[in-house]
Amino acid sequence: MRGALLNVEGLRVAYGAVTALDGVSLALGSGEFVALLGPSGCGKTSLLRAVAGFVHPAAGRILLNGADIAAVPPRGRNIGIVYQSYALFPHMSAAENVRFGLDSRGVPRAAAHARVAEALAMVGLETLAARRPHQLSGGQQQRVALARALVIAPDLLLLDEPLAALDKQLRVQMQTELRALQRRLGITTVFVTHDREEAFSMADRVAVLRDGRICQIDTPERLFAGPVDAWVAEFIGAGNVLAIPAEPEPGVAIAWPAGRGLAFIPHDRIALAPAETGPRITARRFLGLGVELHVQTRTGILRAVLSAAAPFAIGDAVRVTVATADCRILPPG
Amino acid sequence: MFARLLALAASGVVIFLLLPLVVITGASFTTTEYVTFPPQGFTLRWYEALLARADFLAALRTSVILGVLAAASAAAIGIPAAIGLRHAGLPGRALLRGIAMAPLTLPTIVTAVALLQFYYAIDLDAPLGGLLIGHTLIVVPYCIRTVGAAFERLDPALSEAAESLGAGPWRIHLRVTLPAVLPSILAALAFMFVTSFDQVTLSVFLAGPDVVPLPVRLYTYIEFAIDPMLAAASASLVVLAMLVVVLCQRLLRLDRGLFAGAE
């Protein structure tokens, strides 16, 4: 990407014989929020640490504002990081934690004081400035860590599963706040997570990683509608991935595509109708706005999401219909 | 039945453990000329007698000086060693750890005679220096263990976060990692002081005629007389040790508290 703020080109990272990243390329525009999503061990944290400068790549380049930063040590990169553990300095108050980066940069006392107050106000902690980390709740510690990373006015913000330690309710609230703050500051952000809902609800673009490679990177909407392969489709939960049956099954009117590979059918593209015989409903999960029904076909369980009013119960026989346009072929991945 | 027997047995053991402590403390207040328990009447005269003994006070001074110097020297040697042993990639790390703990596995009396004949062989005639070396040797493993454990508990992201915020290696150590383990360092210092202050075996072998630590003074006094003044001295030592233990616990709890919050 020309004019990108961060450009990662063909990055390879190895720890001894283990390859953590195998030729990863990624470009972030200014102000963009990209989530790195993948199972543990996929290399997302290695990518983050390589950009931060704590891991030395075996091959490839990292450009920040167009300049190669291979020779720049972490302290010179001007990158803000928020860790999953927050890594707050336990012996310093919230304000001292936030001021640390300004002191290291030799910012004059008065200016530093003003900027610390501003940063703490930004995360809504101005009244708790004198507290030590262990006197703060998890969510408050998370805000201090965020203020500490942002006060140095970094070119890039790296977030390593920053919300993973919070309980579900607080996490959802922090997701909204964090994204609003990032938009307001317009700071380019890389966000590592293994939680797909979090990635899809927050990011401009989501990069799906597997075994040290980026499988696919796109907006949440396009990823959902068009996963590149069966693995991505299953991992992000975009829809049903089924083997194409050799012979037709009574009561199943799916327009199977021609070709080798697996068939991909989005959950909301399946029509069910009551029938005398045919595949049966084996499970029913109420989702609030809709209902998820599991239909046992010969090729596997088909999961369909219908409106909550759908008149089906467990054990009912149904007729399954999927239109040609809604059933695509995918490589196994 | 089982629970009752267990409670009975445990109570017996508790009495066994506390008996000397209680008897000594109680006996130090007796008005009799000999040690007895329960004490007859109540008096503080044995504590007054203790404070009037110049030799005991000089021995106390020696012990305090020795304890402070030994703890400080051991910290000066042990803290860098604990930092060095942190690095996972250090060649021969397991072996070096074993070596660092070696003085703990050696019987104290063997260390004592080894130093005694060594000082004689190299003609070292400085009892305080000799005692200081021996005490430092015995307490330095505690420093490495306590401070090393604090470093192990330290979140590695802490120094990375400091680095990403623009701090250099010295600044990271002086402003982040060392202050973060400071409570453990203070606890180690207090513990080393007490261990040195309590050390008898080594001191009996290495003390000189003019340099007598308090436990050695007590040791020689017992061989000559047993009277309630010694009980008073003992009770004072117990109270002193308790104060230091409470201090240690506070510091260590503070340390853990800091990290419980950060995790």
Added chain:
Amino acid sequence: MRHLPLAPLLVFYGCFLLAPGLALAVLSLRPFSPTLVVGEGWTGANYLTALADPFYLGLLAGTIFLGVAVTLVTLLLGYPLALATVRAGPRLKSFLLVVALSPLLINLVVRSYAWIVLLGDHGLINAWLRAMSLPAVPLDANMAAVGIGLAHVTLPLMVLSLVAVMERIDPRLLEAAASLGAGEWRILARVHVHLAMPGIATGSLLVFCTAISAFITPRLLGGNRISTISTVIYEKFTFSLNWPLGAALAMVLLGLTLVVTALHDRLFRAR
């Protein structure tokens, strides 16, 4: 370069641990000279004396016997206390732990002094027994007195080792045993002791090694009547001035400690 922070420690150990240790080993191989303390030349006679002379062989056996006896006593006393500690509620538990550690608060000399006061022929225990018209027990400067004193000194080591392991025993295992119909005694003997074995082993090692090399307690509670390797080493270095033999005895004591430790590691670390 990465070893640099270890340099002060290694230099210090080299000068004051390794060098004195080697000097002690050399000393143990020198002949005794009544006039010079240490004679010229080399000899194995000191080790022959330490390991073959009936007096020293008896001394070695007596010291090992004392170590075993103290280990068994502390195990017998420590197990119920440790078990009660891990089963107690939080307040009682911290009280019991403080009690278990309380002997460490008292200086060794003070502790020995307390036991002299309690155990002597005119000591408090016999005074109390007399007051209840019971026969006196001989506890003045004998092996039993030394054993009691050492048990008191080493009990914290045993209790701590046991508690550390017992805390990790999954209570559901004991519940499972109970649900299978086993009584409490049977669970203790068949399940709990087995699970606590690493703690028993570590505690026994610590207690045994401390007991056989203890010096102050046997010296003060044994009077001049009870000898252990340590008290004899002291005599060789201070009164009879036979340093080479004292050095050989110290090396034997060190060897015994190392052998027991290695045996323990072999049997229990591997698991």
